[in-house]
Amino acid sequence: MTGTDKRVKSTNDIELKDRLVAINRTTKVTKGGRTFTFAAMVVVGNEDGIIGWGLGKAGEVTTAIAKGVEAAKKNLMKVPVYKGTIPHEQTARFAGAEVFLKPAFAGTGVKAGGAMRAVLESAGITDILAKSKGSSNPHNLVKATIEALIQLRDPVTVAQNRGVSLEKVFNG
Secondary structure (H helix, E strand, O other), X not given: OXXXXXXXXXXXXXXOEEEEEEEXXXXXXXXXXXXXXXXXXXXEEOXXXXXXXXXEEEOXXXXXXXXXXXXXXXXXXXXXXXXXXXXXXXXXXXXXXXXXXXXXXXXXXXXXXXXXXXXXXXXXXXXXXXXXEEOOOHHHHHHHHHHHHHHOOXXXXXXXXXXXXXXXXXXX
16 A cells, blocks of 8 residues: 555544444354354544544454554555545545545535545545446445545645645646
8 A cells, every 4th residue: 555654653632532433243053052243443533634444353353443542553554635525536446445525615525425525534534536347345445545645745845845836737
């Protein structure tokens, strides 16, 4: 994956909110009966550009969610949010899931499906148009959406790299 320089180190001073994306129940049949285990996919974010995801597995749902939150806190990334939306269009793939993100004007809202919506709202994006193509598997959709957000380039950084003003980046 790209974007290893966008990792966030400290989680103590960041107020993170967690969202449950998916729960999967598996059954193991043994001589003594059935054993159920749960896997919980969780997305955490501070709604200001920091986001992470985690997968927790346990014998109970609440324990699986708690493990997922802890795993997500170890996997935080910084994504550019510019005026409540993203700076430019972006596509990304993970396994069979492909996502397309497009910036939107203020007041549009988050036009995205379930797993993508959780990721985008946790990142603090309030106006965006998003489309998922291919697989609808929530695990792969979350990973593809985060990959797309990591690949985004901040307009201030682009302006500095090109040696031009911020207005010239947007207006050409």
